[in-house]
Amino acid sequence: MELFPAIDLRGGQVVRLHQGDYGKMTVYSSSPTEVARDFLAQGARNLHVVDLDGAKDGALSNYDSICDILRVGGLSVQVGGGIRDEERIRRYLDLGVDRVILGTAALDRPFLAKMLAKFGSHIAVGVDARDGRMAVRGWLEISDVDSVQFCRDLAGMGVATIIYTDIARDGAMSGTNLELYRQLKQDVSCRIIASGGVSFEREITELTSIGMYGAIIGKALYTGAIDLRRAIGLADAEVCV
Template structure:
C-alpha cells in the first residue's frame, strides 16, 4: 500500500483544517518545499497536495509553491483543490504534477469529467468527500442527495482509476478513520481507493493494507507526531 503524506496550502503556508473549516486552521510551516523534503528524507515517494485557496475561491495563489515542490523531484505528486476546467488541469500537468484531483466538478458537471478521463486517463483522479454516506461539494459546505458508494461505482464505470475518499466527520479529528466504508469500497472492481480523513493509529494502516487498498493519506497525525511517517511507510509495505 502506498502512503501519501499531505500538504495543505493556504497563502503558501502548510496548514491543516479541522473538518474542512477555514476558521479552524493550524499553521505548521511557512516553507512547504522544506516540508516535502523532510517527507522524502523519511522515505516518502508520494505527496498529496491540496490548494485550499483554489478550493475556496478558485484562485491560483499557491501555483509557484506547487511548482517548487514538483521541481525538487523524487516524489509522485497529486494535486487537488479548485480544479474545475481543462486549463487548470493542463497548467498542473505541464508543471510535472503526476495526477490531478477533480472534486466538486465531478458531481456538478459529470460530462466534463467523462471527457477529461477519456483524454487524460489515469492522470485524473476524483476526490469523493462524504458526510453520513452522501457526497459533499463546494468545500464540504453543501451535502448532495448522491450516495457516495453509488457515485464511486459510477466513477468506476466510466473508467476513473483512482478515488480519494474522505469521510468528512473524521477529518482532522485524530480519532480514527472510517474503516467500514473502505471495506465496502474495496469491493468495487477496477478502482484504486485512497483512504483519507482521520487516520491516527498504526493498526489502521495495517487494516487498510489488509483490505488491499491502493493508498492512504496521512495528514494531521504526522504533523502532531501522533504517527511517525517513516514507521507508517514501513507498515504499509
C-alpha cells in the same frame, strides 16, 4: 500500500483544517518546500497536495507554492483543490504533477468523461463525503449525491483512482472509517485511496489488508502521532506478506 503524506496549502502556508472547517485551522509551516523535503528524507515516494484556497474560491492562490514543491523532485505528486476546467488540468500536468484530482467538477459527468478520454489515469476523483453525501466547493456545501453510489458510477466510467475522504473523521485524530473502506473495496473496482482521520499505525496495517491502493496521512504526521518512516515500512511489509 502507497502512503501519501499530505500538504494542505492556504495562503502559501502548510495548514490543517478540523473536519474541513476553514475557521478551525492550524498552521504547521510557512515553508511547503521544507515540509516536502522532510517527507522525502523520511522515505516518502508520494505526496498529496491540496490548494484549500482554490477549493474554496477557484483561485490559483497557491500555484507558486505548488511549483516550488515540484522542484524538490523525487516524489510522485497528486494535486487537488479548485481544478474545474481543462486549462487548469493541463497546467498542472505540464508542471509535472502525476495525478490531478477533480472534486466538484467530477459531478459534471460529460466533463469528467471528456477529461478521462484526454488524460486517462492522470485524472483522479476526490469523493469528499459527510454522512454519506458528497460535499462540494471546498466542503462548504453538501449535495444530495450518495457518495458510495457515486464511487460505483465513477468506476463504471473508467476512473482509475478515487480518493475518498470521510469529512467527519478528517483532522479529528479519532481514527479512520475502516468499515466504509471495506464496503468500497467490495463494491468498487478501481483503486481507492483512503483519506480522513488516519491516526494510528494499526490502521495502516488494516487498510493494507483490506486492499486499499493508498492512504493519505495528514495531521497525525504533523503532531507526531505517526512516524512516516515507520509507517512506510509497515505498509511495505504488509504488501510483501
